[in-house]
Amino acid sequence: MKMDHLRLPAKIALFALFGVLLFAVAAYASGNETASAMAAATDGAHLGPDTGVAWWVWPLVLLFFCFILGIIAVLAGVGGGVLYVPLVSGFFPFHLDFVRGAGLMVALAGALAAGPGLLKRNFASLRLAMPVALIASSCAIVGAYLGMALPTNVVQLCLGGTIMFIAILLLVSKNTAHPVVTKQDALSLALGMDGAYHDPATGELVQWKTHRTLPGLLLFIVIGVMAGMFGLGAGWANVPVLNLMMGAPLKVAVGTSKFLLSITDTSAAWVYLNKGCVIPLMAIPSIIGLMLGSFVGVRLLAKAKPTFIRYMVIGVLLLAGGKALMKGLGI
Amino acid sequence: MSEQLKHNGKASPAQITYANMLFYGAWSGLGIMVITYLLYVSGLISPHVPLKEIPLLWSQPVNTYLEIGNVPHGWGWTALIAKGDFLNFVGIVLLASMTLVCYIPLIPSLMKRGEKGMALMAFAEVLVLALAASGLVNGGGH
Numbered sequence: 001m002k003m004d005h006l007r008l009p010a011k012i013a014l015f016a017l018f019g020v021l022l023f024a025v026a027a028y029a030s031g032n033e034t035a036s037a038m039a040a041a042t043d044g045a046h047l048g049p050d051t052g053v054a055w056w057v058w059p060l061v062l063l064f065f066c067f068i069l070g071i072i073a074v075l076a077g078v079g080g081g082v083l084y085v086p087l088v089s090g091f092f093p094f095h096l097d098f099v100r101g102a103g104l105m106v107a108l109a110g111a112l113a114a115g116p117g118l119l120k121r122n123f124a125s126l127r128l129a130m131p132v133a134l135i136a137s138s139c140a141i142v143g144a145y146l147g148m149a150l151p152t153n154v155v156q157l158c159l160g161g162t163i164m165f166i167a168i169l170l171l172v173s174k175n176t177a178h179p180v181v182t183k184q185d186a187l188s189l190a191l192g193m194d195g196a197y198h199d200p201a202t203g204e205l206v207q208w209k210t211h212r213t214l215p216g217l218l219l220f221i222v223i224g225v226m227a228g229m230f231g232l233g234a235g236w237a238n239v240p241v242l243n244l245m246m247g248a249p250l251k252v253a254v255g256t257s258k259f260l261l262s263i264t265d266t267s268a269a270w271v272y273l274n275k276g277c278v279i280p281l282m283a284i285p286s287i288i289g290l291m292l293g294s295f296v297g298v299r300l301l302a303k304a305k306p307t308f309i310r311y312m313v314i315g316v317l318l319l320a321g322g323k324a325l326m327k328g329l330g331i
Numbered sequence: 332m333s334e335q336l337k338h339n340g341k342a343s344p345a346q347i348t349y350a351n352m353l354f355y356g357a358w359s360g361l362g363i364m365v366i367t368y369l370l371y372v373s374g375l376i377s378p379h380v381p382l383k384e385i386p387l388l389w390s391q392p393v394n395t396y397l398e399i400g401n402v403p404h405g406w407g408w409t410a411l412i413a414k415g416d417f418l419n420f421v422g423i424v425l426l427a428s429m430t431l432v433c434y435i436p437l438i439p440s441l442m443k444r445g446e447k448g449m450a451l452m453a454f455a456e457v458l459v460l461a462l463a464a465s466g467l468v469n470g471g472g473h
Contacts (some may be wrong), residue, residue, distance in 0.1 A: 034390065049387075049390070050386075050406060053384065053386065053387050055382045055383050055385060056382075058374065058386060059372070061369070087460065093341070093386070093389070093390045094389045094390065095389060095390055095393070097392055097393040098389050098396075103429075105423065105426070108426060108427065109357075109360075109361065109426055110362075110430055112353060112356075112357035112430075113357050113358070113361070115353050115357070116350040116351070116353045116354035116357070116416060117350075119341055119342060119346050119347070119349060119350035119353070120346075120347060120350045121342070122346075123445055126343070126345065126346045126349060126437075127344075127409035129448075130449065130452050130453065131452060132458070133456060134455055134456050135454055137456065137459055137460065137463075138459050141462075141463050143458070148393075152392065170357070181397065190448075191448075191449075192449070196339065196340045197340050198340040205340045206340075223345050231403075236346075243447055245371050251415050257388055261427075262353070262430055262455070263430050263460075265460060265461040266427055266430040266463075267460055268463075269427050270427055270460070270463035270464045270466075273420075273423070273424070274404060274405045274464075275393060275404055276396060276397045276402055276403075276404045278420075278423060279385065280368065280371065280416055280419035280420070280423070281371075281372075281382065281389075281416070282389060283367075283423070284365075284368045284419060284423075286366055286420055287361075287364070288361075288364075288365060288368075290401045290404060291361070293441060305394075315370060
C-alpha cells in the first residue's frame, strides 16, 4: 500500500488502528495465562465486583475513547486532563484515585510533548513561567495530598462543582489577542516578565509585558491546589489569568500555560505515583490515545467548526460535572 | 538575559537548551512506555499483579489495591522492575523526571549571567520537584 497518497490525519488514524490491533493481538496472546491466586482479602479490604468483562477490553476501550477525547480537546481548545478526569471517573469503572493519577500523567505527557516546540518559537516564555511554576508546583503538592486525604465523596463533590465552574468559565470568558498593558509593574520588571515573539500569522514582531503581577501570582496558589487535588491539568485557569489578568498576549498565554503544565503537573504526578495511584494498564492507553488524538485534532483544526465543538464540550462538561456531583451525593 | 536578545523575538540560549533536553527526554519516555506496555500486555514479561485481577482492584480505593495486590508504594517498585507491570514505570518515571532534569542546567546558566534571583528560583523549583519525587512528604490516602 502506498502511504504517499494518504493525508497525515489518515496516516495517524491508520497508525492508531495498527496500535489497537497490535494491542488486541498481544492481549489475546496473553489471555490464556492462568490467574494466580491473589493474597486473601484482609483487614476489611476486598476485591471489587467482577463485571465479567475480559481485562483487555477496558484498556482497548480507553485507548479509543481517549483518541476521540484528544481530537475533541484540541478542537475545543481545552487540555485533555479537564475532559479526561470527569468523563472517565463518571463513565468507567475506575476509582477516582486512579483516574486522577492517570489524568495527571495524561496532562503531563501532552505538556512535555508540546513544550519544546512552544519554547523554541518563543510562544512559551521561560521567564514568565518560572515564578508562576514555583508557586503552582508547590501548591499542587499540597493539593495532591489534600485530594488523597479527603473522603472520596467530598472530592467528587468539589470536582463536580469545579467542572461546572470551568464550563461556565469557557462560556463567558473572552480572551484578548493583545491586551493593552500601559505600564509594567515593579514586580514584573524585577522578574523580567516581558519579551517578544514573531507572529507567523501577521509576520510582525509582537512585544509584550505583564501587569497586575502580584494578584496574578496569588491566583496561581489556588490554581496549583486545584490542579493537584483533581488531577485536571490547569490550562483552563492558566490562560485567563495570564491573558486577562496579567496582560500576556493570547499566544504567549496559551503557550506558556501548556509549558507550565509540564512543571505543575510533575510535582502533583509524583505524589500520585508515590502513593500507588498510577496503574499502567489503564494509564498508558489513556496517554497514548490522547496524544494520537491530539495529533489528528491539530490536523483537523483547519476544517472543523470550533464554535460548535466548543459548545458541545461545554455541554459535556456540564453533564460530567453533574454526574460527579451526583456521585459525591451518593445519588 | 540581554535586552537585545529578549526583544528580538528569538528564544534565549537557555530556553533552547531546555527545549532540546525536553524534546529528547519526553519522546524517549513515551517510546519506552509503548514498548514496555506491549511487553506487559502480551505476557512476554509476567506481571506482579495478574492482569485478570486488576479489573477487580481498580474500582477500589488505592489502599485496597496496594494491600490486596501486595503493591509497594514510593520507590518500592524498583525492586520489582523485572515484572511486566512495574517495568512500565521506567518510561513513566522518565517523563515525570524531565522537568527536574531540564531545570538543573538553568541554575549555572543564570548564575553566569548574574541573575542570582532567577537562579535561586530555579534552585527552589528543583528542590520542590525533588521533594515531591522523593516521597518523603507523607500524606493521607483513601
